[in-house]
Amino acid sequence: MSQMNMTCTARFLSFILLHIFLFTLTNAQSPYYRLNFCQNSTEKTNNTSYRSNVRNLLLWINTDSATGSVSNHIAINSNKTNSNDNDGDVVYGFYDCRGDVTGSFCQFCINAAVRAIAQCCPNGVSAMIWYDICVIGYSDHNTSGKISVTPSWNLTGTKNTKDSTELEKAVDDMRNLIGRVTAEANSNWAVGEFDWSDTEKRYGWVQCNSDLTKDGCRYCLETMLDKVPQCCGTKVKWAVVSPSCGMEIDDNKFYNFQTESPPSLPNPGKQDGASNTKTLIIILVSVLVAVALLSCSVYYYRRKNRLNKGGLLLRTITPKSFRDHVPREDSFNGDLPTIPLTVIQQSTDNFSESFKLGEGGFGPVYKGTLPDGTEIAAKRLSETSGQGLEEFKNEVIFIAKLQHRNLVKLLGCCFEENEKILVYEYMPNSSLNFHLFNEEKHKHLDWKLRLSIIKGIARGLLYLHEDSPLRVIHRDLKASNVLLDDEMNPKISDFGLARAFEKDQCHTKTKRVIGTYGYMAPEYAMAGLFSVKSDVFSFGVLVLEIIYGKRNGDFFLSEHMQSLLLYTWKLWCEGKSLELIDPFHKKTYVESEVMKCIHIGLLCVQEDAADRPTMSIVVRMLGSDTVDLPKPTQPAYSIGRKSKNEDQSSKNSKDNSVDEETLTIVSPR
Structure with missing residues (x-):
């Protein structure tokens, strides 16, 4: 063989x-993943001693849980002579099981949690993961004996309560359990069965960390109970948890009093018919x-x-096989956590239409709220997506490695049941084009805000081109790919078309020109050549659109019959650059600043890529009032057509749309 x-x-x-x-084990009590918390830190990620201590701690948890030890807190430090709290290597960890779960059942859950936390938070400075019957966690701070009620999380079932009196009764029942657990001297948990009617019951559970005092336990549980009306009051089943305590209520009995090891297999010497069973096996x-x-x-x-x-x-694209598709040099390096599909489904009401923010080339985008209250935008790759798996991988690879205040933050991804989902931070103010080209909303973009947006986009591009771990060319910079947070700070998004460059590489060529008409540099649209100067051209177009509040494509279709770039050049040469500005903004703009930005925009859209400034020079010009700007040359001829898809996307987007992706594929001429 x-x-x-x-x-x-x-x-x-x-x-x-x-x-x-496992069949015997899980029939009695099967651990069910609930949620996780992960706090990353570049400093700790690069601290190899701390990472080693985390691995040793998880190994200790695995071993200690098998002994049934009640000493479930530990501090591990590679520096044996110094274990004070200020040492950067010290890692503190703990584990616990629900009070009714002990022995091998507890160990089985702890083992599963140890494996999962290493995957969910590979580079965390602190992390916690909850299953329905156990929890483990670690941190660089000693939390033993301390009350931690933040962050807190909640989970709810699908069944709704009949009226508000059910919530009141549930709260009273849980308060009784809190009284029980804080009154019993040697217990940190309690369960209870409550009769609601002749045919209806409720089952409750409360538990605190074993190292809390009774007063601390009561405070923690009461704090969690106070959160219920806001988070879970309309549901029959709910659970609220924090690092120090948790509680749950349900109309199904979810707990048991199994305390022994899982039943062993039949003993042939003690049971009738055992020989037949053995033969069958x-x-x-x-x-x-x-x-x-x-x-x-x-x-x-x-x-x-x-x-x-x-x-x-x-192969089916699973988390492992997805990584197998990615070249080794573009690996995730453990930077990107995975989020379970069930969590995303729950946060988006199973991808409900009412939660849908918009539709782009990648697929639909949904708003959601994670159990810890974090608002998210979930981009779901559709089977009919204009962007495919390559663009999906591209976005994951780049955005997972890029961290900047002017880049949208990727919180995690999901590859389960053939789903491919990217989970981003939610941008409450949608995309720039939603405000810029809207007759009413653009009035709220005064000059100070527009200038701030221009500078933010410039800083984001500078990071991509020169300061990031990779040298990245975005290739699809446009108004709909700039998102605005709650303070209207710009964040560049959509890295599906991005490409990495070597530090000494000037440009490259492609036979597959992908982008959006009106924003593509002429050398890219005509010959497939792209470089950092391609992004500079797109930035210049965007600057002029922000100043004038007019879309390059729409402008060509207006009575001017030429691109916004060429018309701006015409006005510049005639000394009439301010004529295009909306009279509404003439009350707010600073003329010298507007003229400087128009000048910079024209420098960026020059026909010859060599004449365009780099983003480092652009940022310096935007930040200084004394820098002498060179004279621009005529912009490249640009029709600036807008595709039907982009127009339709604008019409269909909602107020909180995250992105309106438009992809146009053309052949180089």
Whole structure:
């Protein structure tokens, strides 16, 4: 038998034996993932000693939980002579199980949590992960004996209460449980069964960390209970948790009093009919082994033949296989957490139309709220997406490695059940084009705000071009790909078309020109050549659009019959650059600042890429009143057509739309 067949057989047998054990175990109590919290830190990420201590701590938790130890807090420090709280290497950890879950059931959940927390938060300075029956966590601060009620999370079921009296009764029942747990000297948890009617019951659970005092436990639980009316008052089932305590109520009995190890397999010497059972098991295992050997042999034969023919093995895109599709040099480096599909579904009401923010080339975008209250925008790759898997991978690879206040922040991703979802921070003020080209909303963009947006976009591009770990060319900078946060700070988004450059690389060429008409540099649109100067051109177009409040494509279709760029050049040469500005803004603008920005915009859209300034020079020009600006040359000829998709996207977007992606694919001429 080949080595591969033997390996496959061994794995298959291990799989069968594991599931025989887990079937018995999970029938009694199966851990169910709830949520996780992860706080990252560049300083701690680069601290190899701290990361090593985290790994050692998780190993200790795995080992200690198997002993049934009640000492479930520990501090680990690689520096044995100094373990004070200020040492940057110290990591503090803890684990706990729900009070009714002990023995192997507790250990099984803890083991699952240890594996999951390492995946969900590979570079965290602190992290916690909750299952329905256990919790583990670690931090660089000693929280033992301290009350931590923030951050807090809540989860709810789907069934609604009949009226407000149900909430009042549920709160009273849980308050009774709090009284019980704080009154009993040697207990930090309590469960209770409550009769609501002849046919209806409720089941409750409360628990505090074992190191809290009774007063601290009461304070923590009362604080969690106070949150219920706001977060969960309309639901029959709800749970609220914090780092120090938690509680849950449901109309289904979710707890038990299993305290022994999982039942062992039948003993042939003690049970009647055991020999028949043993024979049946042997036959079953033999058949499974035979099937496994046959399957592995067929797989090996087909794989060998297909590889010899140069064929491609098609795989379902799962978290692991997705990473396999990404070149090693573009790996995630553990920077991007995965968010369970169930959490995203719950936060978006299962991708409800009422939660939909808009539709772009990538697919629909939904607003959601994570259990910790974080508002998100979930971009879901659709099967009919104009952007495909390559663009999806591109966005994940780049945005996971890029961190800047003027770039949209990617919180996580999801690759489950053939879903491919990117989860971003939610931008309450939508995209720039939603305000800039709207007859009513553009009035709220006074000159001070417009100038701030221009400078923010410039800083974001400078980071991409020169200051980021990668040298990145965005290739699709436009008004709809600039998002605005709650303070109207601009954040560049949509890195599906981005490309990385070597530090000494000037430009590259592509046969597949992808972008948006009106923003593409002439050398890119005509010959497929792109460089950092391609982004500079797009930035120049955007600057002129922000100043005049007119879209380049729309301007061509107006009575002027030429692009906004050429018309601006005409006015510049005639000394009439301010004529296009909306009279509404003449009350707020500073003429010298407007003229400087028009000048910079014209420098950025010059036909010859070599004549355009770099973004470092642009940022310096925007930030100084004394820099002498060179004289611009005539802009490139640009029709600036707007695709029907972009127009339709603008019409269909909602007030809180996150993005209105428009992709136009043309062939180089």
